[in-house]
Amino acid sequence: MQPQNKGSIQAENNVDETNLASATYHKTSPPFTIRPGSRFPSGVTVSAEGVNFCIFSRHADRAELLLYAAADSPMPFQVILLDPEHNRSFFFWHVFIEGLPVGTHYTWRMDGPSDTAATGRRFYPGKELLDPWAQAVSDTLWDRKRACSEQDSDSKSLRAIVAEPLPRISTDTTLRCKQTDLQGAVIYELHVGGFTHHPSSGVAYPGTFAALKEKIPYLQALGVTHVELLPVMAFDTQDIQPGVAARELHNYWGYSTHSFWAPHPGYCIDPVRATREFRDLVDALHAADICVLLDVVFNHTAEGGETGPVIHFRGLANDIFYHLDAIDRRRYLDFTGCGNTVNCNHPVVTAFIVHCLEYWVEVLGVDGFRFDLASVFARGDNGLPLANPPLPWTIESSRILSQVPLIAEAWDAAGLYHVGAFPGMAWSEWNGRYRDVMRRFVRGDPGLIGEIAARISGSADLYAHDERKPANSINFITCHDGFTLYDLVSYNSKHNEANGEDNRDGSNDNMSWNCGVEGESDDPAVCKLRWQQAKNLLAILMLSRGVPMLLAGDEVLRTQHGDNNAYCQDNELSWFDWRLTERNRDMLRYTRELIALRRRHPSLTSNRFFTGAPMPGRDYADITWHGVRLNEPLWYDPQARILAFTIAGQREDEEDLHVVLNMSDQSLDAPLPPLRTQCWHLAIDTAQSAPADILVRENQMPITGESCPVRPRSVVVLEART
CATH class of the missing domain: 2.60.40.1180 (Golgi alpha-mannosidase II)
Known part of the structure; x- marks a missing residue:
């Protein structure tokens, strides 16, 4: 579908455009004075004199910057039409605004030549676009359904925020995590919102970064060394299937990123201070000797497929940022199951990802990353696997990123499977083979002794040939995606009816055993066996060489009542019920002592193969x-x-x-x-x-x-x- 006529770009300009000829320095109220600005760095750069804005769009021939006083302001207080002669360098549009205050909200409008079927280029001159480099964002007015309509110029767009600049963290500061690798690590995978949203959490601001700070003593007592946070980069909570939306559910896990440089506003008390609130959490965890890993999603974006919303890349550089069909460039290649696939080995996209990761380390203090569906990183422009994909090598070769753990979910939704063979040298991997064989063994499947020994020993058969070590294997029994530990020993089949997709979603092969009764049971023998099976799985996990990862809540036997795909359940089904710490205190004690036993035995945490x-x-x-x-x-x-x-x-x-x-x-x-x-x-x-x-x-x-x-x-x- 062709974009609207260029003339519509003027429709919302309710203020006089500022131009270079009217320059008056150091204004503190609109209209603000502008200068040409700089093409580096992208996004916004705040200085004592004002704010520099820069955005990439190779084929745009017109750009407008819209400034808003607040997240819900109905109209911009200033609209700046950029002059291609003064405000464009190569493929970057830029402008400097004097005296503009931190907290200002802004969007972009872009226009250019479109021939979507032939080139894949798309421009939407009537739509306001989000800055992909924004370090803080607001979703107050966001309406995904309206943003999916190409005719609707009033898209209720996401808005970027001029964020408070934070200084880089020195590598020798006490604010850094003391541990720089994963040897001896015990990882705890948790959801920032769900960990404190339950009424029983007793925190001041449930579901926020600040609330998680209040629970640090619990994490210390448990004995974990690292927390792995489910996506905290700003994501679209409205990105769900129609049947799910009909139940007034929304995207809870966060695997629908739209702003890779910005903390999720839903986890902030004040989104304008998002970077500060997140960094305060990281500093507090470091002070408790707990490192911070982020689960990041660079394989796809919240813009989805051809019928998805226009947020940013689609209207800036659609043909560069996404894999498109070679014949019909209107079609998006989908190797993620989410509608689109990021063209991550294009030089511009590779730079975007690497610089973004470096920012989270250097400025926000993060200690490492787990990459969702990371096998996408091995796909070239045509989607076919590359022998030497640039992105994984560029990430681990970065001066900054070479010093932090990098963990790959070494597969994608289209069948590319790299467990034991992820491209690069330093990458650790979620060891899916460990998970599967341990589940089968503990439920009672025979004839697995050889592989069980291999996995307990650190999976040398997968990693030793490439000169990797046991710490390259992230061992886990459960994670956010699938059954909780309690459900693994209580259900033979998934029960996802509450998701609104007629139980079609989620994996059908869980390698679980219900101990004789499906679901809840008051039979003492069944309950005892379930606890015993849960303890068996935890014991084997902590006795294995490699890096154990524990799903938050498993230590108190949290249940999702058989739902193995609770991505849309932002409610008590998914939240950590803190009453369980007392109700199931014996399991909590068992887990604490088990972690302590592991950590006092170097023979279990050694990074050498037997x-x-x-x-x-x-x-x-x-x-x-x-x-x-x-x-x-x-x-x-x-x-x-x-x-x-x-x-x-x-x-x-x-x-x-x-x-x-x-x-x-x-x-x-x-x-x-x-x-x-x-x-x-x-x-x-x-x-x-x-x-x-x-x-x-x-x-x-x-x-x-x-x-x-x-x-x-x-x-x-x-x-x-x-």
Whole structure:
């Protein structure tokens, strides 16, 4: 569909245009005086004299900047028509406005030649566009449905805000996280809004960055080293399916980014101070020795497919920022399942992404990133995989980004799968193979012993050949996408009816087991088994080399009642119910002690793969594998559901560990490796009730005899000491 006639661009100009000839310096009220400005950097740059605006649009031949006093101002107080001779350098439009105050809201209008089918270029001269480089935004008037109409010039657009400038954080400051890599990390994946939105949270401003600060003592007590925040870059809460919208639901997870440089206004007390509020949170977490990772979404944007809304890129440089069909350039190639795919290996787009990430590190203090559907980063202009895609290499080669953890969700929605082979050198990966095999093993699937051992050992089969390390494997059992831990042991099938899509959404293959009853149960035997299975999964996760990631709420058995795709449920179904910290305090205690056990054992957090060879100065190996008999692992038994192993301490003061995983339905009298001067002490027995399920060192009792009873579907861990 062709854009409106250029003449319509003047329709809303209710004020006189300011031009260079009328320059009067240091105005403090409109109309503000303007100068030509600079093409670097993009976005806004605030100085003592005023504000520089710059935006990229290669093929635009007309640009207007609209200034608003507030988020809900019905009309701009000044509209500036940029002069191509003075306000354009190459493909950048720019203007400097003297004395313009921080907090001013603004949009752009652009026009240019359009031949969408042939070139993919789109211009919408009647629509107001959001600055993609904006560091603060407002969605007060945003109407996604109206923005999807090309005829509707009154789009109720998103508005950018001239944000308070923040200084860069020095690399040697105390405001930086002390840990620069992931060795020894325990990651906690949480949703900023959902973590404090429940009425039981007891915070001053529920659902905000400020509220999360109030919960830092809880995170410290839990023992996690990193929080991984679900998307906090500003996203479109209205980006949902029609059936979902009919239920008055909205996009909750945030995987619909529109402003990559701006914190989400919904998480702010005052969106004008968004950058300050976010940085205050980061500083507070660093002061508590907790690092901050961001889940970022550069694979697609909130503009969606051909019928999606006009927000920014579509009306600025559609043919550059998106993958388009080679024959019919009106069509968007969709490798993400979200309507469009960012053309991330175009030089302009690569620079946009890298500079954005550097900003979040240098200015906002972030310590690393997890990249959603990162296999998209390997696709070229035509969507086909590249042997050496520029973006992943450019990210890890950045002077700034080379110093922080980079985690890839190493697949995309169109079948590209890179687990164990993501392009680049330094990338860690969400290990989907770890998740899948552990779920199957604990639910009772036989014949998995060999792969279970490989995953517990850090997945050397996936990473060692490329000279990567165990920390390149992010091990997880659950994450935001799918069942919670409690639901994994309580449901055989998904139950997503509340989403409004007739239970068609979400994965159908969850590798779960309901322990005999689907959903809620008051049968004591079923409930006990579910708790035991949950403890089994957590124990294996924390006993594995690599980097464990825990989903927020799993430590208190939070449930979504079988909904495995709660992306639209911004309500009590998804929120962290803080009453569970008391109701399920035994599971919380178990998780805390489990994390503590992991962190006090360097043999579990080591960033080296096991060799099976004797330890220096000792006559036994760093790891020894067993089955129902010592030194006889059941590698080739198709019915085996039992694996035991002994891990040697790395330091003289570190206890050896002996672990027995019995996922069979039969009790086992597990033989114990002989010790010369020490004896085995029982540390964990998931079949026991609290507090005997996990014992602190001073309460552990020695095991007498040459074996230890291990009940069905349980994990036993022993420590060797005098």
